[in-house]
Amino acid sequence: xxxxxxxxxxxxxxxxxxxxxxxxxxxxxxxxxxxxxxxxxxxxxxxxxxxxxxxxxxxxxxxxxxxxxxxxxxxxxxxxxxxxxxxxxxxxxxxxxxxxxxxxxxxxxxxxxxxxxxxxxxxxxxxxxxxxxxxxxxxxxxxxxxxxxxxxxxxxxxxxxxxxxxxxxxxxxxxxxxxxxxxxxxxxxxxxxxxxxxxxxxxxxxxxxxxxxxxxxxxxxxxxxxxxxxxxxxxxxxxxxxxxxxxxxxxxxxxxxxxxxxxxxxxxxxxxxxxxxxxxxxxxxxxxxxxxx
Numbered sequence: 001x002x003x004x005x006x007x008x009x010x011x012x013x014x015x016x017x018x019x020x021x022x023x024x025x026x027x028x029x030x031x032x033x034x035x036x037x038x039x040x041x042x043x044x045x046x047x048x049x050x051x052x053x054x055x056x057x058x059x060x061x062x063x064x065x066x067x068x069x070x071x072x073x074x075x076x077x078x079x080x081x082x083x084x085x086x087x088x089x090x091x092x093x094x095x096x097x098x099x100x101x102x103x104x105x106x107x108x109x110x111x112x113x114x115x116x117x118x119x120x121x122x123x124x125x126x127x128x129x130x131x132x133x134x135x136x137x138x139x140x141x142x143x144x145x146x147x148x149x150x151x152x153x154x155x156x157x158x159x160x161x162x163x164x165x166x167x168x169x170x171x172x173x174x175x176x177x178x179x180x181x182x183x184x185x186x187x188x189x190x191x192x193x194x195x196x197x198x199x200x201x202x203x204x205x206x207x208x209x210x211x212x213x214x215x216x217x218x219x220x221x222x223x224x225x226x227x228x229x230x231x232x233x234x235x236x237x238x239x240x241x242x243x244x245x246x247x248x249x250x251x252x253x254x255x256x257x258x259x260x261x262x263x264x265x266x267x268x269x270x271x272x273x274x275x276x277x278x279x280x281x282x283x284x285x286x287x288x289x290x291x292x293x
Contacts, residue, residue: 004039004080006097015149019162022102024095027149031090034082041075043097044189046169048132048142052091055081061127068139070132072173072185078129094142096166103189106163108227110170110186130181137172141165187231197232205244206267211237241267246281249274253290262286 010016015027024043030052047054048070055064056071057079065071067085082091103110132138145165148158173182200218214237215225226237233240245266252262263274278286 004034004037005042006040006045007042010097017149017155017159017162019159020102022099023162023166024097025145025149025162026095026097027146028093028095029090030082030092031084033084033091034080036079036081039078039080041073041078043075043099044073044103045075045095045097046070046072046132046173047093047095048138050092050094050142050146051089052085053083054091054093055083056129058128061129063127063129063131065131066134068134070138070142070173072130072132072182074128074185074189076128094146096145096169098166100189102163103186106167107186110167110174111183111231130185132173132182133176133178135172135176138169138176141169141172145169197228201229201233201237201240201244205241206248206265208267208269242277243281246278249278249286250282250289253286254293259286259290 009028010024010026013026013028015029017025028047036057049065049067051067053064053066054071056062056073058073058076063071084090148161148165151158170182170186173179174186176182197218200214204214204217211225212222215222218225218228220228229237229240235243245268249262249266252265255262257265259275260271263271266274268274268277275285278284282289284292
């Protein structure tokens with residue numbers, strides 16, 4: 001089996017709609033089964049299998065995608081198998097390729113208020129691909145996109161709606177029961193995330209500085225800092241700083257420091273504020289817990 005290059009396949013196909021070379025909508029059809037072919041994926045993609053079964057291996061994992069389900073893949077190299085379940089239908093899928101640049105321009109809109117809909121992940125996703133289980137909303141939108149490829153409407157008009165429909169698809173995928181897996185992958189593609197943000201906050205959470213000053217140190221505007229902070233820590237900055245200070249104070253109760261010294265050590269401006277905040281979290285005053293430890 002020869003190697004498969006998605007970039008070449010797209011250019012040679014007639015069933016493609018594109019937008020600014022940032023999004024490609026591709027109707028992929030294959031009559032014969034493909035087994036363990038090397039596939040070079042030049043752009044990130046989301047695909048939904050319409051007929052047959054897809055099997056994908058990356059550097060550390062394997063997924064099997066039945067008809068009606070989908071998958072996300074980061075750009076890279078994979079071994080793929082297209083299984084034909086019905087010889088009269090072959091293998092068929094809809095594939096959406098999208099660039100990092102387009103995602104970064106849309107990430108705020110796509111991920112806005114997403115934590116209200118997505119359950120918290122318990123284990124990190126270590127793969128470059130994610131299985132997207134069958135979902136009615138996903139399949140309904142994919143059906144619309146497939147129809148777009150068969151219409152006689154002005155191609156420019158069709159192409160102009162692609163960003164809107166793909167953004168809608170991503171929001172549907174994130175809101176699905178297992179959507180946090182897909183959400184995590186989208187966040188990992190947002191290269192505006194500052195890898196030093198965790199180090200910044202761990203180093204300075206005890207300091208009495210404003211959020212504007214934290215944003216300045218992170219080289220962000222205040223609004224961007226708040227968004228990046230929520231993506232990284234899954235809570236707002238004020239709450240995280242308070243939680244981190246109280247956790248450190250709890251650990252210091254075992255030391256020889258008195259309550260006032262602990263309050264100032266972890267960044268509270270007054271012992272009274274520290275005692276009230278501590279009691280709200282731990283249901284005991286610092287002194288009461290210190291006597292129990």
